[in-house]
Amino acid sequence: MSEFNQPGPVDEAVISLLSDFLATRRQEAAVLDERLLVLHAELESAIRAPGKRLRPLLACWGHQAAGATVGRGILQAAAALELLHTFALIQDDVIDQAPTRRGRPASHVRLAGAAQSGRRDRFGESAAILLGDLALIWSGQLLVESGFPPERLQAGLRVYHELCAEVTLGQYLDIVVSHTDRLTEDDALRVNRYKTACYTVQRPIQLGMALAGAPASLLDTVPGFAVPAGIAFQLRDDQLGAFGDSELTGKPSGQDLLERKPTWLWARTLRLRPDAARLETVSELRAAALESGAAAAAEAEISRLEAEALAALRAMPVAPEAESELEQLTERLIRRNS
Structure with a gap:
């Protein structure tokens, strides 16, 4: 590519x-x-x-996958x-x-x-x-x-405006669930879909395709890959936020747990260990996530979503070379340590 x-x-x-x-x-x-x-x-x-x-890279991938240079x-x-x-x-x-x-x-x-x-x-x-x-x-x-020619630019702007609206609405949902007393995994996944999956993966790919003049039928195949890949990407980010090396991630390790960020990991921890809400230190919160099985469940969910995304990618009508390169990128991002 x-x-x-x-x-x-x-x-x-x-x-x-x-x-x-x-x-x-x-x-x-x-x-x-x-x-x-x-x-x-x-x-x-x-x-x-x-x-x-990642967003610029995926926009360029979408552009080339649609046959443009x-x-x-x-x-x-x-x-x-x-x-x-x-x-x-x-x-x-x-x-x-x-x-x-x-x-x-x-x-x-x-x-x-x-x-x-x-x-x-x-x-x-x-x-x-x-x-x-x-x-x-x-x-x-x-x-x-x-x-870009007016027709392609207009198609691209439609995707861009959808992206802007979705990430803003996703941010608001993030605030709402951050202030709820009964966080659920479904709440976390809904935020992940709009704040991360659509914004980070789906819309950038579709923007690149739209600017290449791709038909709507091609753009419509993107969510099958992008949504599970984007959610898996966010779940990996949450795992790194809880257990990662701050020297590699660039943010304080464990801070998301201390701040009770509404992540899937925290929601599962609360469901399995309701007493975790009263814990006060990073070490205690990490232990709760590990010992309850929430961290292992998050890893299993990441693997499931990755498999779903790659299966959808293989069904997309793009060149084998493009498929292979996006598969490699997906695996690298989902299995990253920073």
Whole structure:
């Protein structure tokens, strides 16, 4: 599937495109007021932080799987997805009051230092919300200016707008279930579907296909693969959040358990060990997840979902080479340790 079957080339191209785009935006901001430059510096720093760049990679895969060639247009659309993801991460960190992201202080923490006086109580959060807004606005601009013919661009924008709505609604569901007294595995899976599976896997692939001019019949085959693959990806993320090496994951290990994040792992732990709700330390919470069998059940669910996703992939009407490369990527992401 050409040189874009691995993260490196796509990653480098996307970061280069975003850097050029933000350089132009920085020049425009400097004319307005030099104090705005701190926002541009933080956004560029955020996009350069280490990450999997999965959405751009899957958009490029979808484009090629639909028979198109990866060029400037789809790479710019992929860059739009990465900028959209930066918006989502900034927003998520403000909501969760997360201190770090991708091995660095979260944007609201870094921006707090830009306050011009000692009154920093909400400055960082307020600035981060606005920075996220900019990232969202500029993501749309990048896609609109990607150079595709009007008909293909309109098809791509329909997918993009569905993606934006789903991740926002999924985030709200995440907040709702975070504040429920009776978290269930079904609650967690519903959040995973819209906040992760659709947003991370299904819509990026469909965006790449739509921009290639693919028929609706091809786009309709994507959810069979994307939903189970995306949920498995999130369940792996939850396992790493609970038991992973913070040096590899870039976030405090066990913090999700301490904060009672509404993950499938935590929901299963609560069902098997209701007393876990009263535990206070990471070691106690990890022990509850392990000894109750919840962690092993999560691994079994990941394996089941992976098999379902790969079976659906093999039924998709794409070239054998494309199928093989997405299968390899899927296994690498689901079996990762960071």
